[in-house]
Amino acid sequence: EAADADRWVRGTCRFCGVGCRVELGLKGDRPVAIRGVPESKTNLGYVCMKGMLFYKLMLHPDRLKKPLYRARKSESFREISWEEALDIAAKKFAQAVREHGPNSVAYYGSGQALTEETYLFQKIFRAGLRTNNVEGNPRLCMASAVGGYITSFGADEPIGSYADIEKAFCFFIIGSNMAEAHPVLFRRIMRRKLDHPEDVKVINADPRISPTSRIADIHLQFRPGTDLALLNAMAYVIIEEGLYDEDFIRQYATFRVGKKKKEVDFDTYRRFLADYTPERASQICGGNITPDKIRQVARWFATSRGTMSLWTMGINQRIRGVWANNLIHNLHILTGQLCKPGADSFSLTGQPNACGGVREAGGLCHILPAHRPVVKDHLRHEVERLWGVPKGRIPKKPGYHTIAMFTALNEGKIKAIWINCTSPAQSLPNCDKYRKGLAREDVFIIVSDIFPTKTTEFANLILPTAFHFEKTGVFGCTERRSQLTVKVLDPPGEAKPEVWIAREWALKLAQELGDPVIKKCVEPFLGLDEGYDLPKAIWDEYTQKLTAGRDNDLRGATYEVLKKRPDGVQWPAPTEELALRGGTYKKFVRGIDPLAEEHAKDNKPYQFYGPAHPDRKLWIWLRPYKGAAEEPDSEYPFFLSTGRVIDHWHTASMTGRIIELMRANPYAYVEINPKDAKRLGIRPGDMVLVESRRGHNILPAKIYEGPMEGMVFVYWYDQHEDRLINKVTKDAFDPGSKEPEFKICACRIRRV
Numbered sequence: 164e165a166a167d168a169d170r171w172v173r174g175t176c177r178f179c180g181v182g183c184r185v186e187l188g189l190k191g192d193r194p195v196a197i198r199g200v201p202e203s204k205t206n207l208g209y210v211c212m213k214g215m216l217f218y219k220l221m222l223h224p225d226r227l228k229k230p231l232y233r234a235r236k237s238e239s240f241r242e243i244s245w246e247e248a249l250d251i252a253a254k255k256f257a258q259a260v261r262e263h264g265p266n267s268v269a270y271y272g273s274g275q276a277l278t279e280e281t282y283l284f285q286k287i288f289r290a291g292l293r294t295n296n297v298e299g300n301p302r303l304c305m306a307s308a309v310g311g312y313i314t315s316f317g318a319d320e321p322i323g324s325y326a327d328i329e330k331a332f333c334f335f336i337i338g339s340n341m342a343e344a345h346p347v348l349f350r351r352i353m354r355r356k357l358d359h360p361e362d363v364k365v366i367n368a369d370p371r372i373s374p375t376s377r378i379a380d381i382h383l384q385f386r387p388g389t390d391l392a393l394l395n396a397m398a399y400v401i402i403e404e405g406l407y408d409e410d411f412i413r414q415y416a417t418f419r420v421g422k423k424k425k426e427v428d429f430d431t432y433r434r435f436l437a438d439y440t441p442e443r444a445s446q447i448c449g450g451n452i453t454p455d456k457i458r459q460v461a462r463w464f465a466t467s468r469g470t471m472s473l474w475t476m477g478i479n480q481r482i483r484g485v486w487a488n489n490l491i492h493n494l495h496i497l498t499g500q501l502c503k504p505g506a507d508s509f510s511l512t513g514q515p516n517a518c519g520g521v522r523e524a525g526g527l528c529h530i531l532p533a534h535r536p537v538v539k540d541h542l543r544h545e546v547e548r549l550w551g552v553p554k555g556r557i558p559k560k561p562g563y564h565t566i567a568m569f570t571a572l573n574e575g576k577i578k579a580i581w582i583n584c585t586s587p588a589q590s591l592p593n594c595d596k597y598r599k600g601l602a603r604e605d606v607f608i609i610v611s612d613i614f615p616t617k618t619t620e621f622a623n624l625i626l627p628t629a630f631h632f633e634k635t636g637v638f639g640c641t642e643r644r645s646q647l648t649v650k651v652l653d654p655p656g657e658a659k660p661e662v663w664i665a666r667e668w669a670l671k672l673a674q675e676l677g678d679p680v681i682k683k684c685v686e687p688f689l690g691l692d693e694g695y696d697l698p699k700a701i702w703d704e705y706t707q708k709l710t711a712g713r714d715n716d717l718r719g720a721t722y723e724v725l726k727k728r729p730d731g732v733q734w735p736a737p738t739e740e741l742a743l744r745g746g747t748y749k750k751f752v753r754g755i756d757p758l759a760e761e762h763a764k765d766n767k768p769y770q771f772y773g774p775a776h777p778d779r780k781l782w783i784w785l786r787p788y789k790g791a792a793e794e795p796d797s798e799y800p801f802f803l804s805t806g807r808v809i810d811h812w813h814t815a816s817m818t819g820r821i822i823e824l825m826r827a828n829p830y831a832y833v834e835i836n837p838k839d840a841k842r843l844g845i846r847p848g849d850m851v852l853v854e855s856r857r858g859h860n861i862l863p864a865k866i867y868e869g870p871m872e873g874m875v876f877v878y879w880y881d882q883h884e885d886r887l888i889n890k891v892t893k894d895a896f897d898p899g900s901k902e903p904e905f906k907i908c909a910c911r912i913r914r915v
């Protein structure tokens with residue numbers, strides 16, 4: 164079909180956090196193909212199967228094309244006009260605010276929404292409706308990484324870039340199956356290893372042998388949740404063998420402990436680590452972890468000419484996710500494996516715009532745009548001033564985080580919620596529990612999506628939206644890189660871009676509540692065409708006003724510049740001149756990062772100006788090992804873990820509609836270690852009951868030397884109610900980041 168294309172237009176992939184640059188092939192107005200671009204900086208021309216095929220969603224017959232409404236959830240939907248839909252949406256939200264106060268309404272968004280969309284929604288909710296109930300699915304995915312970066316480095320998001328991969332000599336891949344979840348980036352690591360098989364070492368630390376483990380020199384397999392002990396033991400070896408960088412530590416680091424962030428000295432840290440000798444850690448970790456292996460990987464980590472750690476949900480989706488992030492950062496600070504070429508503590512992002520749209524543009528309940536904590540008075544008032552709304556308009560108190568938000572729905576405290584670009588009825592842990600709130604007749608639910616999903620089944624109002632390439636906006640991927648995709652196609656039927664929907668709704672809301680400040684929120688955007696001018700004006704307001712002087716300064720990355728730079732721009736990029744050169748490849752390094760120069764307090768080469776650490780130091784944390792929220796016992800003797808498969812994206816509401824991907828991976832199964840299978844008399848393909856204290860599934864068995872003995876693994880994309888693994892997972896969450904522990908709970912299995 165690609166041969167049919169008569170023109171190619173540029174943009175980014177719609178799916179994962181790698182942020183591959185792609186070109187969409189069009190034949191007339193019909194999308195016919197997607198291809199990579201060899202000169203691209205992110206993906207060097209490669210795209211994975213799902214990236215290559217998402218154009219098929221644009222003309223898919225299931226696309227939502229008209230607003231749909233039902234007054235009661237027991238009724239069937241009827242088609243209505245946009246005028247009527249927006250009237251109902253405004254009336255219902257206004258009614259909730261009038262009768263139950265501002266905190267009875269909420270927005271639940273997505274790391275897949277464009278930055279312009281998240282920015283506008285959160286502005287209307289915070290300054291217009293006076294609530295910080297602005298959340299999104301990045302809470303399920305990146306919140307622990309945010310917590311880790313802020314507490315360790317004083318600033319969110321990685322210091323380095325993908326370009327470090329080609330300069331690194333040791334890769335420490337922990338809690339990440341990047342071969343499937345970030346396939347194109349993994350390819351770069353594989354290339355690096357193949358080009359330098361002896362010089363480059365790959366360590367993979369994971370309770371499961373995954374496709375990522377194939378390239379590892381050492382695979383560390385441990386009982387789920389025990390990696391906190393492993394990471395502390397690596398630090399122990401680094402200190403015991405004198406492999407730490409004394410000079411780097413003296414210049415740039417302090418040691419901290421506890422909730423009060425008390426500063427302690429190096430000897431206290433050393434004494435703390437005495438509990439984590441490799442011998443003791445190998446006992447805690449189990450699996451194949453021996454003291455010798457711990458020593459070996461610690462040496463590789465510390466002594467390589469550039470060590471890069473990469474991790475995702477195996478570290479983040481944990482009740483000690485922030486601590487686990489801290490312990491990885493500790494190793495980099497101890498060894499000075501930071502800021503130099505090929506050295507970085509690099510968290511991989513799950514979604515295409517979790518960084519740009521949500522972490523940066525204010526899409527979580529505790530942060531305002533440009534990394535401003537909502538509780539900080541001067542920053543909140545600064546945002547009010549920049550928006551031209553009265554001082555005190557934005558409440559000080561953070562809103563509900565994700566689990567608290569859906570608990571509030573269960574309890575009837577939230578009366579109206581807008582769910583955009585995500586499907587919590589399938590993606591929340593222990594989802595049956597939260598479906599009760601979604602099903603309540605006294606909770607009014609708007610879902611804006613491109614397809615019917617498990618969540619639209621609970622909606623009162625379904626709003627059809629434009630898809631990628633059918634609207635204009637920016638995605639900011641893992642490496643602080645913002646890339647623009649411009650509208651080239653009209654959305655099907657009456658589907659509309661979210662920025663138009665939000666603006667028109669806000670105008671009606673202002674009328675309903677008789678509140679001119681709500682109108683003020685969208686005033687700069689009135690009358691602008693939604694195809695390009697409207698998102699551009701929103702981007703301009705966000706970048707020129709809100710990011711000015713902040714660590715993610717994006718003032719140079721105007722739409723004009725982004726159009727000239729197909730690979731996008733990495734922040735900080737305060738000037739157009741720097742943005743035209745691509746922005747900042749490494750933060751905090753003088754001579755590379757303009758803000759390091761601007762904020763320089765002395766003549767040291769690195770300047771850690773991150774806003775959360777006034778002492779401008781990196782913090783090495785004393786974090787003890789603590790196990791999972793629910794460990795196996797005699798009743799539920801197995802660990803259950805869940806994750807992604809290469810062919811599908813999350814709930815598969817999109818990839819499940821692409822026939823080639825469904826053929827490749829039609830349904831979820833449960834991976835069982837051969838030793839466990841033999842013991843339980845389970846053969847390949849047998850149907851197996853996977854049951855926890857919360858719910859059960861029945862899945863076909865795959866007998867596979869992947870999960871370690873005593874652990875089973877299930878992909879979570881399957882939409883079939885019997886195979887929907889989030890009926891089984893647990894909704895315990897990290898007390899700091901509030902990110903749920905999708906990766907670990909206890910279950911039992913048996914052949915049925």
Ligand code: MGD
Nearest residue numbers: 303304584585586590611612613628630805813814816879
């Ligand atoms: P998606 O399938 O990505 O899953 O979970 P979800 O966000 O619920 O949902 C995105 C929705 O956006 C789809 O329904 C799609 O049709 C819609 N969409 C696509 N384009 C557009 C658009 O332009 N506009 C609008 N309005 N809608 C659009 C993800 C969540 O799941 C995350 S982020 C993580 S990290 C968690 N991972 C995880 C896990 O590892 N294990 C288990 N068991 N559960 C998990 N749940 C979490």
Ligand code: SF4
Nearest residue numbers: 176178179183211214
């Ligand atoms: Fe898209 Fe991610 Fe695949 Fe790249 S690796 S093509 S961004 S899904």
